[in-house]
Amino acid sequence: MTVIPRIDPATAPRVNSSASFTARPKPVTPAQVIADDAGAIAAAEQLAPLFAADAALRDREGLLPIAELDAYSQSGLWGINIPKAYGGAEVSYATLGKVIEIISAADPSIGQITQNHLVLSVHLALDGTEAQKRELFDLVLKGYRFGNAFSELHSKNVVAFETIIRFEGDDAIVNGRKFYTTGALFAHIVPIISVTTEGEGYIAFADREAPGLTVTNDWSSFGQRTTASGSVTIENVRVPRSRVIPIKVFDRPTAAGAISQFIQAAVDTGIGAGAIRDAIDFVRSTSRAWIDSGKDKASEDPFTIQAIGELEIGLHAAQALVERAGRLIDAALADPTEEKVNAATVATAEAKVLSTRIALEASNRLFELAGTRATLAEHNLDRHWRNGRVHTLHDPARWKPYHIGNFYLNGASAPRHPWS
Incomplete structure (x- = not known):
């Protein structure tokens, strides 16, 4: 049975800290292998x-x-x-x-x-x-974790990469700076997205301890705080050419972009589920009935009951669309035609719209239903809204209905990239 030691706040490393953070040791005991x-x-x-x-x-x-x-x-x-x-x-x-x-x-x-x-x-x-x-x-x-050195903070858009890779013998040499590097702080291998001076894209799978690779714990967002999604500085980092992969997945129909968005939608659906769970627990255990309800318990208030029902409907709708998108991604992986890849992409966009809505609505309405005492710092229930607000900003959900509608109305395929 898995046992996780309880945290000692006096000694545990913290987010947005100036203290050095040593690379995590590589696994000594192989990870379990899940069969099905x-x-x-x-x-x-x-x-x-x-x-x-x-x-x-x-x-x-x-x-x-x-x-x-x-x-x-x-x-x-x-x-x-x-x-x-x-x-x-x-x-x-x-x-x-x-x-x-x-x-x-x-x-x-x-x-x-x-x-x-x-x-x-x-x-x-x-x-x-x-x-x-x-x-x-x-x-x-065996238990190794990949991090992320993808996005850049100051480029003109998300695909205008300024991290440069060049090849020298059996090595690639990479220079640049990344931000939003979720997972890099805890990784054993940090894949770096980079381009040649001619604009060809590559992923260089660098060891976390590689000389010149510095991961900085400078993530200061108000939400998703403990992702440590801060900076990676890459200064003449050498990566064996055997660990450099060209980025070709968007040159042909593949499910790669849909999968990237799909995982985002699953995280947001989880945020919504967690907020609803805590709202129900708080209403049952702590909230007071409103005086006009004539009820003894907050959980008997008819308007609270109705609101919980509406939230559960929204959650189940998001869950259903996430599951449907997953099935269509499986179909696109098995037979990556333009038609099947687009079906997976559009379905994932639909799931992303509803998962964004339930993450934000559930984490906001939690306080309306649980009452003022739910805002006390001791409960820290605002973390649900902060997490939902930050994570749903990964890509603008307002673009999803446009691509969805353009497909159903005009037969236009959705764009193929990680944010579609």
Whole structure:
């Protein structure tokens, strides 16, 4: 049985700290290998209450979830989308979405930290050589974690990369600076998105301890605080050419972009589920009935009952669209035609619209239903809204209905990129 030691706030490392953060040690004991979809769900359900136990404390104090992440990757859940041919479970994406939702309902920062690792595994499967897949997938199955050095803070848009890669003999040499690097602080390998001076894109899978690679714990957002999504500085970082993969997944129909968005939607659905859970618990245990209701308990107030019903409907609708999108992603992976990839992309956009809505609505209405005492700092229930507000900003949900409508009305395929 998994046991996670309780946090000591006096000694635990914190977010946005100037203190040095040493790279996490590589796994000594191989991770468990999950065999099938049922095993993945069971593992997530076992971990979720352990992650939830100190989630409010970690958020309030800014304590990094180090022991939790070690337990998470050692559980085998970081390898569940590795193809069976390379030793993974290759679970359905409907199952993967449910796993992320379960973990994110417990602590969405932990759910988000997995996000880029899983997406990079997809890029490896689609664009890597056989040798690269065998080497890197084997490391994941042993418990290694991929981080993220993708986005840049000052470029003109999300795909205007200024991190440069050049090749010298058997090495690639990378220079640049990244931000929003979720997972890099805790990673064993940091994949760096970079371009040549001619604009060709590559992913360089650098060791976390590589000379010139500096991960800074400078994430200061009011939400998703313990993702440590700060900066990575890359100064003449050498990466073996054998660990450099060209980015070709968007040059042809693939499910890569849909998968990236799909995991975002699963995190947001989990945020909504966690907020509804805590709203129900607080109304049952702590809230007072309103004087005009004539009821003895807040849980008997007819308008509160109605509001909870509306939130549950919204949550179940989001969950259903996430599951549907997962099934269509599976179909697109099996047969990556333009038609099937677009079906998966549009379905994922639909799920993203509803998951954004339920994350924000549930985390806001929690206070309306639970009452003023729910705002007290001791409960830290505002973390649900802060997490939902920050994570749903990953890409503008306002663009989703446009692409969805343009497909259904005009037959136009949605764009193929990680934000569509």
